[in-house]
Amino acid sequence: MTKIWKIIKYEYTRHVFKKRFIFNLLSLPIVVILLVGVAMLIASFTVNTKPVGYIDHSGVLDQPIRQENKGDMFNPIIDFQSYTYEEQAQASLDEDLIQAFYVIPEAFPESRDVQLIFLEEPSGNTQNQFDRFVRQNLETFQTLEPQIKTRLDQGSIVTMASQDGSREMREDQWYLTFTPFIAGIMFIIVVMTSGGYLLQAVVEEKENRTMEIMISSVNPGQLMTGKIIGNIAVGLTQLIIWLIFGWIGLTVGGQFWPLLRDFTLPPNYILVLLLVLLPSFVMVAAIMAAIGATMTEAREAQQLSGMFSLPIMIPYYISSSIMMNPNSPLAVGLSYFPLTAPITILMRMSFTVVPAWQIALNIAILIGFAILAIWFAGRAFRLGMLRYGKKLSFREVLRKHVEK
């Protein structure tokens, strides 16, 4: 047991404290921060925060009151400036002191017509704020119940529900659509990292000719267990650090962007994510270990591993087809094929109600193949461990009467 621990420690520290790993680890958050930074920069240049003027001939805004929610970077709160004469407002507009001005005619209470004068049309956010401002000052509005006032101010939140009521989609829970996509991408990156390291760790034993030394010190089972746990731990470290970055991002981003504020995932959703992704992770890791055990050179092994990692990505390539027809035979079929299953099922879950039995079958297939892959890897490892110069064919691994 202590020997397994030593191997885990060796495999883990070998990668985690390497420049390459740290670079990999930081690359994603850096890219995200850069993208967010660029978006903010663009916003700061394009979002017009100048006040808006108004000339009120109707008397609605004689003693204006104003209630506005907290603004954010992309939707700042705009000040409204009162002018007595249109000429004054026009002069301010010409001098670029205000972004536009409204003229509210005397007949406004009956006609509900206003005039907006601008050089460049103000954003929807600005116009909405002015609408609210005027509405709040109407006499009829003042007499309403506070709850109704709030509802009127907030506008509508559309909730779509499937016919059988098993699934609801709220406008403000947009992220539930994207979560499987992001979880899938993270899964692929983590699996590729761990799998790649594991592949390398196994094939390196052969490249370095250390296998014989190792198995005269520990038994092959201990060696393999140590390697698998050590390298999976590397991938999980990466994942956890990214999740922490993500959490910080959401918290910090929420300050600027209210859309991010109510980001929560339903627990059963997380459960399905885990049930799908964990066996997939083990399955891919075992496939990589098996490739490492059969190949003799890292370069060669890397090429072959590409053949297995490509199918995992297929659902992304045909994502538009899966989105449009999430229950088409193609999409359903792909969610049962082990390599494409994890991403396909998650994608379908975003766009349709996947029957529970299909999810269960998908998970069962993944667990089954994970076990099969471990068995295959163990066998390939035992047979291939002392073959230095010669590749081990998959057929040999599967043949019954091979020597042990």
Place this chain on the structure above:
Amino acid sequence: MSIINITNISKSFGKIQAVNNLSFEVQQGEIFGLLGPNGAGKTTTIRMILDIFKPDSGEISILGGSMSEEKKNQIGYLPEERGLYQDIPLERCLTFLATLKGMDENKAKDEIEDYMKRFDLDEYRDKKVKELSKGMQQKAQLITTLVHDPELVIIDEPFTSLDPVNTEMVKDLLELKRDEGKAIIMSTHQMNQVEELCDRILLIDQGQRVLYGTLEEIQNKFSSSDILVTPLSPLPDSIEGVRKIRKLNGRYHLVLDDDAQPNRILKRLINADVEISEFEIAVSPLNEIFIQVVNNQEVEGYD
């Protein structure tokens, strides 16, 4: 006390019989030469001793029973296929491998320190293994084999890539280990090293035992009546009772007929007016024995 006791082991790979009904034992405090031509089954035998392969039949008793994880810590192995982790610093590589032999990390570091000094490797401790020369890697590998002070040392061609100074040092080290009572199995094709170091040898060919016994016994058996002569005048072209004359560094090696007597040959040389400065009855070099035995398959196993 015997450290290894092997009884009638056989192993085949598909149609190839790698080891065939082989028996021998290795004692405490001896250097045991495991010899044989390429493909004779030496590595397979070693791998079976180490429990990397299981024999098809027969029994292997090692350190008083079958192999266990604890016993692996008592064994030092220098495989024919040398291997160290290439991409990490030397000291880290050695420490990792030593801890896998059950050594405590601090103790391993101390011992490795000593060995690195002895092998002149301590200035390379932070260098990656792949940056070391072949000879240095060989020395590093020897450290890995010996650092945990194993009861049984199995070394395959320990002297390849070593210069004469290091070769002597390794020999001294092996003799020291023998004197401490360790058992050492050495497999090599360098017969002069076998003659210098080994107490007993086992020669196998095609998976079978061909010669087995102390070096002395074997050499006595094969010291046919060959003669080494250093003449001061030319030798006659043919001498009665001499099958073959070979020139060796100014001396002549006379291979005699089976029934010829060395003193008769000396007489004949004197009668032929050959001036002789040296006349010696040769002990067959192990090299010769090896070649002779391997070429004449029918040579009998011998106890």
